[in-house]
Amino acid sequence: MITRFLIQGMDKRGLVFLCLIAAIAVLVPLANLLLPPGSLFHVPTSTMSLWGKYLCYALLAISLDLVWGYCGILSLGHGAFFALGGYAMGMYLMRQIGSRGTYGNPILPDFMVFLNWSELPWYWYGFSSFPFAMLMVLAVPGLLAFVFGWFAFRSRVTGVYLSIITQALTYALLLAFFRNDMGFGGNNGLTDFKDILGFNVQAQTTRAALFAMTCIMLIAGFLIARGIVVSKLGKVVIAIRDAESRTRFLGYRVDRFKLFVFTVSACMAGVAGALYVPQVGIINPSEFAPANSIETVIWVAVGGRGTLVGAALGAVVVNYAKTVFTSGFMAPYWLFALGALFVLVTLFMPKGILGTAQDWWSKRRKPEPVATAEPAPAE
Amino acid sequence: MTRLLRMIALILAVALSAGAARAQSADEAFTRLGADSFSDTNRAIELLIAGAHPQAAVIIEALAEGRLLAGGGAVVVKTKDGKLLDARTGAALASEPPGLNPVRLNNGVRRNIQAALGGLGLLNPDTAKRIAAAEAVFKSRDVSLLPVIETAISRETDTRAKAALRQAQAAILIAKTDAPPFDRLAAVDVLRERGDQDALATLRSLPGDASPALKDAQARAVADIEGKLALWRTVQNLWYGLSLGSVLLLAAIGLAITFGVMGVINMAHGEMVMLGAYTTFIVQEVIRARFPGLFDYSLAIALPLAFLVAGLVGIAIERGVIRFLYGRPLETLLATWGISLILQQAVRTAFGPTNREVGAPNFMSGAFELGGLAITWNRLWIIVFAALVFAALLAILKLTPIGLQMRAVTQNRRMASAMGIRTGRVDALTFGLGSGVAGLAGVALSQIDNVSPNLGQSYIIDSFMVVVFGGVGNLWGTLVGALTLGIANKLLEPYAGAVLGKIALLVFIILFIQKRPRGLFALKGRAVEA
Amino acid sequence: MSTALMSTSTPTLTSSLLYLDGVSVSFDGFKAIRGLSLVIAPGEMRAIIGPNGAGKTTMMDIITGKTRPDAGTVMFGGSVDLTRLDEAAIANLGIGRKFQKPTVFDFHTIEDNILLALKSKRTVRRTLFWKTANADQKRIDHILGVIKLGDARARLAGSLSHGQKQWLEIGMLLAQDPKLLLVDEPAAGMTDGETAETAVLLKEIARDHSVIVVEHDMGFIRELGVKVTVLHEGSVLAEGPLDQVSANERVVEVYLGR
Amino acid sequence: AAQETIKVGILHSLSGTMAISETTLKDVMLMLIEEQNKKGGVLGKKLEAVVVDPASNWPLFAEKARELIAKDKVSAVFGCWTSVSRKSVLPVFKELNSVLFYPVQYEGEESERNVFYTGAAPNQQAIPAVDYLAKEEKVQRWVLAGTDYVYPRTTNKILEAYLKSKGVPAEDIMINYTPFGHSDWQTIVSDIKKFGSAGKKTAVVSTINGDANVPFYKELGNQGIKATDIPVVAFSVGEEELAGIDTKPLLGHLAAWNYFQSVKTPENEAFIKQWKAYKKSDKAVTNDPMEAHVIGFAMWVKAVEKAKSTDPDKVIDALPGIEAPNLTGGISKMLPNHHITKPVLIGEIKADGQFDVVSKTGLVAGDAWSKELDGSKDLVGDWVEKKCGNFNVKTGKCGGA
Amino acid sequence: MLSVDAIDLHYGAAQALRRVSVAAEIGKVTCVMGRNGVGKTTLMRAIVGHQAISSGRISFSGEDISKLRSEDRARAGIAYVPQGREVFPLLSVKENLETGYAPLKRRDRYVPDELFDLFPVLKSMLGRRGGDLSGGQQQQLAIARALVTRPKLLVLDEPTEGIQPSVIKDIGRAIDYLRQKGDMAIVLVEQYFDFARDLADTMFVMDRGEVVLSGQMKDLDANQVQRLIQV
Numbered sequence A: 001m002i003t004r005f006l007i008q009g010m011d012k013r014g015l016v017f018l019c020l021i022a023a024i025a026v027l028v029p030l031a032n033l034l035l036p037p038g039s040l041f042h043v044p045t046s047t048m049s050l051w052g053k054y055l056c057y058a059l060l061a062i063s064l065d066l067v068w069g070y071c072g073i074l075s076l077g078h079g080a081f082f083a084l085g086g087y088a089m090g091m092y093l094m095r096q097i098g099s100r101g102t103y104g105n106p107i108l109p110d111f112m113v114f115l116n117w118s119e120l121p122w123y124w125y126g127f128s129s130f131p132f133a134m135l136m137v138l139a140v141p142g143l144l145a146f147v148f149g150w151f152a153f154r155s156r157v158t159g160v161y162l163s164i165i166t167q168a169l170t171y172a173l174l175l176a177f178f179r180n181d182m183g184f185g186g187n188n189g190l191t192d193f194k195d196i197l198g199f200n201v202q203a204q205t206t207r208a209a210l211f212a213m214t215c216i217m218l219i220a221g222f223l224i225a226r227g228i229v230v231s232k233l234g235k236v237v238i239a240i241r242d243a244e245s246r247t248r249f250l251g252y253r254v255d256r257f258k259l260f261v262f263t264v265s266a267c268m269a270g271v272a273g274a275l276y277v278p279q280v281g282i283i284n285p286s287e288f289a290p291a292n293s294i295e296t297v298i299w300v301a302v303g304g305r306g307t308l309v310g311a312a313l314g315a316v317v318v319n320y321a322k323t324v325f326t327s328g329f330m331a332p333y334w335l336f337a338l339g340a341l342f343v344l345v346t347l348f349m350p351k352g353i354l355g356t357a358q359d360w361w362s363k364r365r366k367p368e369p370v371a372t373a374e375p376a377p378a379e
Numbered sequence B: 001m002t003r004l005l006r007m008i009a010l011i012l013a014v015a016l017s018a019g020a021a022r023a024q025s026a027d028e029a030f031t032r033l034g035a036d037s038f039s040d041t042n043r044a045i046e047l048l049i050a051g052a053h054p055q056a057a058v059i060i061e062a063l064a065e066g067r068l069l070a071g072g073g074a075v076v077v078k079t080k081d082g083k084l085l086d087a088r089t090g091a092a093l094a095s096e097p098p099g100l101n102p103v104r105l106n107n108g109v110r111r112n113i114q115a116a117l118g119g120l121g122l123l124n125p126d127t128a129k130r131i132a133a134a135e136a137v138f139k140s141r142d143v144s145l146l147p148v149i150e151t152a153i154s155r156e157t158d159t160r161a162k163a164a165l166r167q168a169q170a171a172i173l174i175a176k177t178d179a180p181p182f183d184r185l186a187a188v189d190v191l192r193e194r195g196d197q198d199a200l201a202t203l204r205s206l207p208g209d210a211s212p213a214l215k216d217a218q219a220r221a222v223a224d225i226e227g228k229l230a231l232w233r234t235v236q237n238l239w240y241g242l243s244l245g246s247v248l249l250l251a252a253i254g255l256a257i258t259f260g261v262m263g264v265i266n267m268a269h270g271e272m273v274m275l276g277a278y279t280t281f282i283v284q285e286v287i288r289a290r291f292p293g294l295f296d297y298s299l300a301i302a303l304p305l306a307f308l309v310a311g312l313v314g315i316a317i318e319r320g321v322i323r324f325l326y327g328r329p330l331e332t333l334l335a336t337w338g339i340s341l342i343l344q345q346a347v348r349t350a351f352g353p354t355n356r357e358v359g360a361p362n363f364m365s366g367a368f369e370l371g372g373l374a375i376t377w378n379r380l381w382i383i384v385f386a387a388l389v390f391a392a393l394l395a396i397l398k399l400t401p402i403g404l405q406m407r408a409v410t411q412n413r414r415m416a417s418a419m420g421i422r423t424g425r426v427d428a429l430t431f432g433l434g435s436g437v438a439g440l441a442g443v444a445l446s447q448i449d450n451v452s453p454n455l456g457q458s459y460i461i462d463s464f465m466v467v468v469f470g471g472v473g474n475l476w477g478t479l480v481g482a483l484t485l486g487i488a489n490k491l492l493e494p495y496a497g498a499v500l501g502k503i504a505l506l507v508f509i510i511l512f513i514q515k516r517p518r519g520l521f522a523l524k525g526r527a528v529e530a
Numbered sequence C: 001m002s003t004a005l006m007s008t009s010t011p012t013l014t015s016s017l018l019y020l021d022g023v024s025v026s027f028d029g030f031k032a033i034r035g036l037s038l039v040i041a042p043g044e045m046r047a048i049i050g051p052n053g054a055g056k057t058t059m060m061d062i063i064t065g066k067t068r069p070d071a072g073t074v075m076f077g078g079s080v081d082l083t084r085l086d087e088a089a090i091a092n093l094g095i096g097r098k099f100q101k102p103t104v105f106d107f108h109t110i111e112d113n114i115l116l117a118l119k120s121k122r123t124v125r126r127t128l129f130w131k132t133a134n135a136d137q138k139r140i141d142h143i144l145g146v147i148k149l150g151d152a153r154a155r156l157a158g159s160l161s162h163g164q165k166q167w168l169e170i171g172m173l174l175a176q177d178p179k180l181l182l183v184d185e186p187a188a189g190m191t192d193g194e195t196a197e198t199a200v201l202l203k204e205i206a207r208d209h210s211v212i213v214v215e216h217d218m219g220f221i222r223e224l225g226v227k228v229t230v231l232h233e234g235s236v237l238a239e240g241p242l243d244q245v246s247a248n249e250r251v252v253e254v255y256l257g258r
Numbered sequence D: 001a002a003q004e005t006i007k008v009g010i011l012h013s014l015s016g017t018m019a020i021s022e023t024t025l026k027d028v029m030l031m032l033i034e035e036q037n038k039k040g041g042v043l044g045k046k047l048e049a050v051v052v053d054p055a056s057n058w059p060l061f062a063e064k065a066r067e068l069i070a071k072d073k074v075s076a077v078f079g080c081w082t083s084v085s086r087k088s089v090l091p092v093f094k095e096l097n098s099v100l101f102y103p104v105q106y107e108g109e110e111s112e113r114n115v116f117y118t119g120a121a122p123n124q125q126a127i128p129a130v131d132y133l134a135k136e137e138k139v140q141r142w143v144l145a146g147t148d149y150v151y152p153r154t155t156n157k158i159l160e161a162y163l164k165s166k167g168v169p170a171e172d173i174m175i176n177y178t179p180f181g182h183s184d185w186q187t188i189v190s191d192i193k194k195f196g197s198a199g200k201k202t203a204v205v206s207t208i209n210g211d212a213n214v215p216f217y218k219e220l221g222n223q224g225i226k227a228t229d230i231p232v233v234a235f236s237v238g239e240e241e242l243a244g245i246d247t248k249p250l251l252g253h254l255a256a257w258n259y260f261q262s263v264k265t266p267e268n269e270a271f272i273k274q275w276k277a278y279k280k281s282d283k284a285v286t287n288d289p290m291e292a293h294v295i296g297f298a299m300w301v302k303a304v305e306k307a308k309s310t311d312p313d314k315v316i317d318a319l320p321g322i323e324a325p326n327l328t329g330g331i332s333k334m335l336p337n338h339h340i341t342k343p344v345l346i347g348e349i350k351a352d353g354q355f356d357v358v359s360k361t362g363l364v365a366g367d368a369w370s371k372e373l374d375g376s377k378d379l380v381g382d383w384v385e386k387k388c389g390n391f392n393v394k395t396g397k398c399g400g401a
Numbered sequence E: 001m002l003s004v005d006a007i008d009l010h011y012g013a014a015q016a017l018r019r020v021s022v023a024a025e026i027g028k029v030t031c032v033m034g035r036n037g038v039g040k041t042t043l044m045r046a047i048v049g050h051q052a053i054s055s056g057r058i059s060f061s062g063e064d065i066s067k068l069r070s071e072d073r074a075r076a077g078i079a080y081v082p083q084g085r086e087v088f089p090l091l092s093v094k095e096n097l098e099t100g101y102a103p104l105k106r107r108d109r110y111v112p113d114e115l116f117d118l119f120p121v122l123k124s125m126l127g128r129r130g131g132d133l134s135g136g137q138q139q140q141l142a143i144a145r146a147l148v149t150r151p152k153l154l155v156l157d158e159p160t161e162g163i164q165p166s167v168i169k170d171i172g173r174a175i176d177y178l179r180q181k182g183d184m185a186i187v188l189v190e191q192y193f194d195f196a197r198d199l200a201d202t203m204f205v206m207d208r209g210e211v212v213l214s215g216q217m218k219d220l221d222a223n224q225v226q227r228l229i230q231v
């Protein structure tokens, strides 16, 4: 049943995407590890970790597309789930440092030592165990999304109201995590990681493995998201997006459907965050910044809302553009370029890169009447 | 005038130099003034006063204003109109001696000067100065000034000045263990009457050896004042809340138009506010450079200009981008985010990344007391201004044909055009109005916040919260939302601290929206779903 | 009230499928429904007519849980209090509705619109692992045939004309296979021929379902040939066979016109 | 000719919230490099600046650092402002073994092999400032107001311990934290006013960061708190921040730094002239972190010349002991703990937005590890003898690793 | 007055109108009939300017208006009562009516009393929001709103849909009254044959995007028309 669920109605686009990521997952680490640095096909470690980061963002974008593109929930707080997953992973990595921290305290992380904490807060317990930490990577964002969604969807908070309270959520978490008293390292966050599962996080092989893992998770996330959207549940969810109350009159418990999708999506975002942290080496409260979540929305819009593959594409394109623009002669003016990119995409590619390409493609093949109506706006 | 000052100095000399050696030579004072050391300068002031130097008042005043120059053994007073006088003699100098530098001040020296001038001021003919001087003594509680105060009280005719002097006297007496018990009891009453934070502090400083009766009186007075102060503190917090609310209102009200009425998720709203603030900066720059006399009117001049600048930029954005996006509100988020990045960077490129100085005109500087309430003028004006903007906007939207057309267009653009409404123009005007109002907010915010390229970013989230909390599309909701959030924030802050207070407020918003999923002033009924 | 032809049989709760008694609702002080009582027996088809603004749609809103009444009883199947349930629960009890203004899922194909309405378990798990069985597909095809949109099955519903959407709504109602159908102005925007067809269709449905139809088209009502309730200003003005009510002075005055 | 250059990375935010502070540091580095090239470069090669914009985004800092080192192959990087940006690039510098010069005052508690700290450690700023206030202003009551992040937290911890050790009772210390970018200071300023009216002389020690300062000072001015009543000494407010405020009401409030533009030394005057010419603006101001870069850059040049190589290992070994003139008339020296010696200056705000130096100490050696904190009082950083950043003198062992 | 000459119209790639020609005269009621989805509404949209035509020509009072924007057509005197009413949901009834002031001169900006004679319900509901009205009330509001602009051409798309019989008669009388007044042309889309037959002077019958039958009502064979609009 599960496999059927995962591969049902796979289309060409999805297949291409899957093959591509699978190929990257195998080839890039190999090219990094086996080929000599001089070789034409050698992938430098820095490039690999950069792309590892992009792919984490891609997973985050897919998770957002699932709720926004298909269910119409414009979450302006998805960064929070990403960051929570990241913190769960960060806590594990912190505990792995053991007594190798600067103060040599076997239990307390450095930031606690120099702020005179005497014992480990209870919520840090258990994070020295990898399975527990991984469970938390899923459970913490998932639970938060569940509780938050349970209230919000039951109260029928929709549209911008929902968007803004998700923003309030991430903003509140931002402020809370900034507080040093919370015990998560305040502004500096968690950093200076040493090992993951006994392997040095900095080591080239570990990086390669993390990269491959990111690809695998991206594939898994994509398959799950796809499985959901092509199933009948996916149709219900789209119906909810376009005419929520009508769906209710058909007997669907709209709140449960939304809650399900929202929670799954939050878990996916959490996994993305967890993979992100060991690759960039730091997790800090600025990941909770509302602007980050808005940016995630923008990746999805750029790539093409409601297309999954497009969301991933958007994340990679925008972040790649950022990487390119922030170096070289463009550096002082890169915001012009990025801003212009956003404006131009909206004006000339209203359905995002993928949506526009798809239209163009289908127009060339078989003309089909297109509805001019738009999905019910979120006000 | 000079004779009067000399006389005061004499009286002071008697008062201050009880134990000091009288026969210090004035020379030492002048040497010390040239030594470029704060402790020497302090000592020199003491010496000048103790020695009742005829030029003391002039020198000290010059020192306070940075007009006292010293160097190469000479000490020179520069008069306000730029003439040079020999400090010792007061004689005019023909040429400037070489190597002169202003005698430097630090807070210690400044305090000494203040005390000296304060002592000098107790008998100043200007009532305001006398009151200020009495206040200074109240704070310093300098026992040695008691006789001067008493002389002053006996001569005083102005009731307010007399009260101030009495309070100063009381402050000294409280701590003076050898004063007659009856006088000290009376002093407690005077302080109780005064009833502010300073009185409380003074009362608390009652020495431990006081008589039981005195202690009892003091305890009652303290309790009395504390009760009163607690009440005032609540009022004060409400006032702060009102003031924060008005700032939020100003920041959000433009958004209530572009987002609330038009449905454009306008992420560039903050940048419109920023443009308003920068317009103020430019206006002030021009005024500083060309028409310094107009400085007090700079904000009045900036207001229409900021409205125009932000409004025109808004219209340009609407015509250039937004108009292609109607019916696709989510895309407006993407485009306006892009625009906001561009505007930020444009301002950064044009004006540099650092803060720009926007000064406060005189009528907006300082504070006044209203009962136990300290009210700063700038906050008061901002509240008034916010109220005016709100009323004007409400009138435009509800009472004018263009307001009606704005609402019609945003509810059903196609049908509005079929009614003959020029939708394009209305859209541009509406967006321009919202942006222009944001520009106005920028003028006000430049008075209390940074004028930097990041200005807008710091308000955008709060603005959205306010509009949504109040209920999208309802101007009254925005008003009540802003005030509620402002006041709640300020009432929470003393207990929870700024950070936790803000978190609590955000959680409150989240919970509140569960109760009222369409904001405070939610529209209800069929019409909304249609 | 004039000499209204009140229903003679006293309504009984247990024998009825739908039972409304003393229902009132007001909006901002305006009383849209006042003391409305209505009983539908199992298997009954009832036509409801009445002036614009009489409260017909509002009554359906109350039954389907969209609007909560200020006062009164609304019972279904003799024991279920509808005022305590939400829309989805009421729909799952077997009450289906066609809206006055056709509302379909614009971004789904016509076929998917029907599929979504198709009677089935509405839980998250069931829909997630749903597989369209042969029987289901047959039923969808059948319904598409009935509403004459079989050729257009793959088109997005958003691109349909007004009248086609009306048909699609009827199709969705059929797919739901509810115990009670609430049909708000099914013939609006249809040609005379289609109106007649709709009447035939409804009569067929009414053989094993209870139906409440609201319509302003007297020809159509006559075609149905069932008991008619006339609403006026939120309460029942008259009830009985069409000929009887249309002879009623008040009904002519407020509704039919001369 | 491409091989003939030595590349120097500049890692300062040019956009986002930190651009306000960091952009000038980029400019000053470009100027220094240009100047050095006029003098013939280093080791006979020209220097080439590589500028990137990490956009006030911490993960981007790490990414850009990696790019500079791995892709552009820079010999050294000058950059970062906030602690967290430093923390986020640290692993990269360690992994790829390169050199970072960090020019900003910070909370200490760090000594890394690959990082050279040219800004002040807490003992080079906070403690002398408090000493000054206690001695010169006779302050007895203290408000420690800061933005809620690591630098203020640590600094305040250190100060609290220090003040208590000097006999200040707990009720005379008020500690207050506000979020980043806090803009409504009404309540806090009135609290400070209240705290200060208890009869004892009160001062505020401000570790308020960045943008929040302007509204804070504006509110102080409006509520009429004068420096003669309650002086404020700030550790993060320099000439640049003051450029955005009307300073008249702030006359006499203080700042503690290792450099002020108003210091009258020939070195400084030359530097200011050069800077104004470079910026083509007579209003251009200089500040402390700029001086730190000047010192750091000079030290790096000397070290490279001493090592006759830009190889990071050689440069790192060569740096301790290197001396370079600072702009306030002394010679700063790189210490084995990778911090430098600096004088501490206390300045009062003048009406023109400059500072009047009211106190100056001799050269103070930067402590990587604070003596006031329990966790770190036994630690020393010594990369010359012990080859260790956190050597515990009690146990005789090197921590970590 | 109005003449539509051989227009084509496409929705995306699908053609909705094929060489449709229709004409309407002042003081006359021109009726368009046809089954569901044959393009009646589309034709009306083309006339009021909500949908761009791909070829052909629409002229009004002798001028080519095919390229004009919808608001300019309204200003030229075309008023529209759309299918589905499209009243402004959040504006009060009064404000809904006042939106019709836009093309008027200042002195004409009032709601003529005769409107309230035609639709008395509206008078009692001036303060209620348009979206709260019942379907039939909204329909009446939509017609009244169109008349506020004092149009020269009134385009009505299925105005009787969802209206109670007595009001249908009223609307019929109103249309008749407007025709009698002789200062406007009326284009009426209708499905309800009896109603159309009573009112129409000229009749156009459409099928699949084309006009398949047209002529003076009195010349047409009612059975033929009915056959065309049957299934």
Ligand SMILES: Nc1ncnc2c1ncn2[C@@H]1O[C@H](COP(=O)(O)OP(=O)(O)OP(=O)(O)O)[C@@H](O)[C@H]1O
Residues within 6 Å of the ligand: B524, B525, B526, B527, C027, C028, C030, C031, C032, C050, C051, C052, C053, C054, C055, C056, C057, C058, C059, C100, E132, E133, E134, E135, E136, E137, E162
């Ligand atoms: N949310 C609301 N707020 C205010 N008035 C309302 C609201 N909903 C309905 N009404 C009013 O209640 C009355 C009943 O409306 P309803 O839609 O039920 O009428 P109806 O019988 O369906 O009429 P029609 O035949 O025209 O569809 C109308 O006068 C309408 O204006």
Ligand SMILES: Nc1ncnc2c1ncn2[C@@H]1O[C@H](COP(=O)(O)OP(=O)(O)OP(=O)(O)O)[C@@H](O)[C@H]1O
Residues within 6 Å of the ligand: A369, A370, A371, A372, A373, C158, C159, C160, C161, C162, C163, C164, C189, E011, E014, E016, E034, E035, E036, E037, E038, E039, E040, E041, E042, E043, E083
């Ligand atoms: N927005 C649209 N996009 C694509 N196709 C459309 C659109 N609107 C209408 N159509 C199609 O154009 C054709 C004509 O539609 P139109 O609305 O003009 O029909 P109509 O004659 O008014 O029908 P009805 O009597 O049902 O109102 C229909 O086949 C319809 O499906």
Ligand SMILES: [Mg+2]
Residues within 6 Å of the ligand: C056, C057, C058, C100, C184, E134, E135, E136
């Ligand atoms: Mg109805």
Ligand SMILES: [Mg+2]
Residues within 6 Å of the ligand: C161, C162, C163, E040, E041, E042, E083
């Ligand atoms: Mg139609």
